[in-house]
Amino acid sequence: MRQMLENCQVIPCEAGGDPGVIHDGAIIINGNKIEAVGRREDLAPLRSQFEPHQVRDLGGRWVMPGLMDMHVHLSLALPGNGHLLAQVEDDMDLTMRAYRNALNALEAGVTFLRTVGDARFVDLHIKRAINSGTLKGPRLFCAGHMVIITGGHGHGRGAKEADGPEGFRQAVREQLRAGADLIKLAITGGIAGEHEAITDSQATVAEMEAAAQAAHNAGRRITAHAGSAKAITQGVLAGLDCVEHGYFLDGWTVDLMVKQGTFLVPTLSVSRAPEYMRERGCPQWMIDKALRAGEGHMQSYQLAVAAGLPVAMGTDMLPAEDYDNTLAVYREMEWMVEGGMSNHEVLLASTIKAAELCQVQDTLGSVSVGKLADLIAMPENPLDNMQNLRKLDFVMKDGEIYRDF
Ligand SMILES: [Zn+2]
Structure with a gap:
């Protein structure tokens, strides 16, 4: 199944230096893998490919790798x-x-x-x-x-x-x-x-x-x-x-x-x-x-x-x-x-x-195209305050949602 997460801020965790947050972002997941990550407006042309039940509005949440x-x-x-x-x-x-x-x-x-x-x-x-x-x-x-x-x-x-x-x-x-x-x-x-x-x-x-x-x-x-x-x-x-x-x-x-x-x-x-x-x-x-x-x-x-x-x-x-x-x-x-x-x-x-x-960086550890869809989300930004992680309320592993707000 393909699904789309939208209305979120993505912290990719790809490398050091600038976090490279994608504001007003969206993520397309195909089966258990990340197919696309980007700004919502850039992925908008693909949105018509999804039925309403395949789109999840994350309500502005901050998304990062599991x-x-x-x-x-x-x-x-x-x-x-x-x-x-x-x-x-x-x-x-x-x-x-x-x-x-x-x-x-x-x-x-x-x-x-x-x-x-x-x-x-x-x-x-x-x-x-x-x-x-x-x-x-x-x-x-x-x-x-x-x-x-x-x-x-x-x-x-x-x-x-x-x-x-x-x-x-x-x-x-x-x-x-x-x-x-x-x-x-x-x-x-x-x-x-x-x-x-x-x-x-x-x-x-x-x-x-x-x-x-x-x-x-x-x-x-x-x-x-x-x-x-x-x-x-x-x-x-x-x-x-x-x-x-x-x-x-x-x-x-x-x-x-x-x-x-x-x-x-x-x-x-x-x-x-x-x-x-x-x-x-x-x-x-x-x-x-x-x-x-x-x-x-x-x-x-x-x-x-x-x-x-x-x-x-x-x-x-x-x-x-x-x-x-x-x-x-x-x-x-x-x-x-x-x-x-x-x-x-x-x-x-x-x-x-x-x-x-663990030498699994080719498949896990960041929100990147081609990696496995292990994602978490929370209402507020953990880059501002690490205690915002305590409010984590969304968990996906291998493209499957395990916890939803
Ligand atoms: Zn020990």
């Missing part, structure tokens, strides 16, 4: 209540909970989720069900299990423990065998681990090199949960394509990342969410640890932004979870603005930059 969250765990179970409940969950309970989390994200405008560590391959199973049309949901780009050292960050919560280069190589290959789109390691301690410091080095250089080689041989990118500048430097030199969190970066490490083209997914929310953690029954040690990391975490992000590092948005919460009187994904984007990126840069980090990180 959001792409680069750091999600569909089976998220933080220390505290979440972890306790996960202990008694069977495969079916887990699947339904994880699927509901994916569907909620889509309704919030997140049309693409990069999963970076889930239990029992639930992310890959849900992805298959969505892609085959069995279930409705967002696009998923999945890591399967996070690969960690014995007792490393995330142990006991669905991560795959391995040791030594051969162990890491095999663990990576197991994720690839299951259909993983990317590989995720944990190379340092983190906030949600009681017996580790965020700066503890965990994976060795030899383990990281073996994992990176196995991933790259299969044409997949590899990323890592990483806290300290030292471990990140080792990881980048060992072949990491991306770093998650990057709590304590320094100038030297950021320069190395710029040179190597390494992405950063900062997940700023995780170190500034004490209420969120309290509500979920997280233990006090975890809340204290998160808050202690907050300042360094933000400074690291600012170093990265100033150096021009490629940054992509990730929540490390469920995108549509309640957080700070809004949803996690919107709040994370607001934190990124508060930390110093321009509104437009944050929109790019949440769309085309994320698409580049």
